[in-house]
Amino acid sequence: MQSVAGLAKRAGSVTSGALVAAALLLPACAQAQAQNGLSNLFGRIFSGSNPAPAQAPPGPGGAQTGAQPWSGEDGASGHPLMTAAAIREAAGNFNNCVAGMWPDAARRGITQENFQSFTAGLAPDLRIMDLMDSQPEFTKSIWDYLDILVNDNRLAKGREVLAKYKAQFDATERATGVDRYIIASIWGIESNYSTQMGDRSVLQSTATLACIGRRQAYFKDEFLSALEILNRGDLRPEQMRGSWAGAFGPTQFMPTAFKRFAVDGDGDGRRDVVDNPTDLIASTANNLKKDGWQAGQTWGFEVVVPQGFNYMQADRAKAMPIAQWEKLGLKRPTGQPFPHPAEKAYLLAPAGAQGPGFLMLQNYRVIMKYNPAEAYALAIGHFADRLRGGAPFVQPWPRQERELSRTERLELQQLLAQRGFYKGTPDGQFGGQTREALRNFQASIGVPADGFASSDVLERLRGR
Numbered sequence: 001m002q003s004v005a006g007l008a009k010r011a012g013s014v015t016s017g018a019l020v021a022a023a024l025l026l027p028a029c030a031q032a033q034a035q036n037g038l039s040n041l042f043g044r045i046f047s048g049s050n051p052a053p054a055q056a057p058p059g060p061g062g063a064q065t066g067a068q069p070w071s072g073e074d075g076a077s078g079h080p081l082m083t084a085a086a087i088r089e090a091a092g093n094f095n096n097c098v099a100g101m102w103p104d105a106a107r108r109g110i111t112q113e114n115f116q117s118f119t120a121g122l123a124p125d126l127r128i129m130d131l132m133d134s135q136p137e138f139t140k141s142i143w144d145y146l147d148i149l150v151n152d153n154r155l156a157k158g159r160e161v162l163a164k165y166k167a168q169f170d171a172t173e174r175a176t177g178v179d180r181y182i183i184a185s186i187w188g189i190e191s192n193y194s195t196q197m198g199d200r201s202v203l204q205s206t207a208t209l210a211c212i213g214r215r216q217a218y219f220k221d222e223f224l225s226a227l228e229i230l231n232r233g234d235l236r237p238e239q240m241r242g243s244w245a246g247a248f249g250p251t252q253f254m255p256t257a258f259k260r261f262a263v264d265g266d267g268d269g270r271r272d273v274v275d276n277p278t279d280l281i282a283s284t285a286n287n288l289k290k291d292g293w294q295a296g297q298t299w300g301f302e303v304v305v306p307q308g309f310n311y312m313q314a315d316r317a318k319a320m321p322i323a324q325w326e327k328l329g330l331k332r333p334t335g336q337p338f339p340h341p342a343e344k345a346y347l348l349a350p351a352g353a354q355g356p357g358f359l360m361l362q363n364y365r366v367i368m369k370y371n372p373a374e375a376y377a378l379a380i381g382h383f384a385d386r387l388r389g390g391a392p393f394v395q396p397w398p399r400q401e402r403e404l405s406r407t408e409r410l411e412l413q414q415l416l417a418q419r420g421f422y423k424g425t426p427d428g429q430f431g432g433q434t435r436e437a438l439r440n441f442q443a444s445i446g447v448p449a450d451g452f453a454s455s456d457v458l459e460r461l462r463g464r
Contacts, residue, residue: 070126075133079214087129090212094124097211104224110231118230118237124208125200131244132213135428137406142350142375143397149189149379150386158188158387168265168281177295178285181384182363186251186284186370189380194250197274198242202226206246206255222246225255234262239274249273251284261287291369292362299364299381300345301338302393303330305357311349311450312439314357316432319346325359333394348374352452354398401454408458415461416441 075082081090090097098119105115140148162169162184169180191197206226209219226246229235242248246255253262253273262271265282273280305311306329313328323341330347332338333356345359358378367377382393404412406428413426413434421444422437435451443449445460 068127071130073130075129075214076135077133077214079133081212081214081216082129082133087126087212091124091126094122094208094211098122098207101210101220101224104220105227108224108228110224110227114231115227118203118227119207122204122207124212125204125244126208126212128205128208128244129213132209132215135406139403139406141397141399141401141403142355142378143399145375146379146382146393150383154188154192154383155386157193158184158383161187161193162387165277165281168278172265172281172285175282176285176289176293178288178293179295179384181387182288182293182299182367182380183251183281183284184387185380185384187280189376189383190252191250197248197250197252198244200241200244201237202240202242202246202248202255203230203237205242205244209245219246222255225259229255229258234258234271235274239272250280253283257287258283261290287370288366291366293366294362297340297343297361297363299367299377299384300348300358300360301332302395303347303357303359304333304395305330305347305349305353309353309448311353311448312443314347314349314450315436316346316348316360319344321345322359330357330359348378349450349452350374350378351398351401352450352454353448354401354452356393356395356397404453404455404458408455409453412438412453412458412461415458419461 070087072084074084075087080086102112102115106112162180169183172178172183173180187193203223203226206219206223210216210223223246226240229240230237240248242252247253251273258271258273262273262283263279263286264271265278265280266276268276270276271279271283273283303325309329321342322338322345325345325347326338326341343361345361348358348360349355350358364377364381367380368374370380371377386392409430410426410428413422413424413428413430416422416434416437417424417426419441421441422434424433430453434453438453438457439449439451441461442451442457447457447460
């Protein structure tokens, strides 16, 4: 369940098309596209497009055949390895590149027979180069994002899954302490309960990325790890189909994450996270447990933030006991007390002063390790609560606000830089550095420093 390439997912950094999830909510826009299956789901949500079918192998003379071929254009990242010329050159050397990985494969215990069998006929899927560097012009707001992911149909299916596999969830909860509703939530949001897992060959995708483009070292490890999985016999090649970045299965494991977290839940000698629900549930729970899941605790609480609150306090680095947040005037919208006032939490205000606030606990940080997008982690926690029988969020979202386009986001960063607030390189992708710069600008003009990139704050930056 890991991430991947500039717009890809975890294992150190990147998940499926969640790339641009709710502009301000991505800690680094991208660590998203490969890890937990959002490759399929997020890609459609944020780009408005359908997932492209796997590219057909090159025809005679290297010409691409089939639907959705590579555009033949330079990548939007501007990386020297993403120029059209560099991509063509690397594609021409693809077979040599793959063959050159045999010594590393041998050191990992992969037999020569299996290496030759699994790599025979591999051809680069150059369409992936476009997907790796895609920069959708428009994104979804956090409230639209939640509406799409946490809906009645998905909840109904989730309850069916919880009932059908009750024995497996019972055993996993006893063994790991990981909440069944979180596991079911990840399963539902990552792949819509195994119905949207992606259809690209993991071997082809990771081999392509290991030999072509700007993340070759990262994906070489993923490719060799995929070969290890097949060599060991845990999965068959036809089972390893998923996102363009190599995430596969109902909860979207990257190959390296599979190696770290997959377990044989039913003792049959194989770790099958694709077609074996027992292994899938146990492995997903093992991932969360090893990332620090705290048994018996929730992920966070919706809170009412009082008028006049200093939103400079809304920062992941500024965690403090819930009791201190209460002294600052934060309370639950239902009036219920916080169960453990001594627990440390930080404040997230994804829609600024106009929307609800959330106090985030340790388990929210664990979900963020699974996929480092705040919007994703909030959706997972909320969907789990709804599966448990909880109610929708109480406070309204500022639905009158519109998301800024990528062009406008880029302009906002440039204007913040011109005024001395933003020190990074403007790229149209909002993370913590942009949010901090925006808060400092808002504080300088005497408006709530909530870091929310509204059209109004852009107009103020423009001096209108």
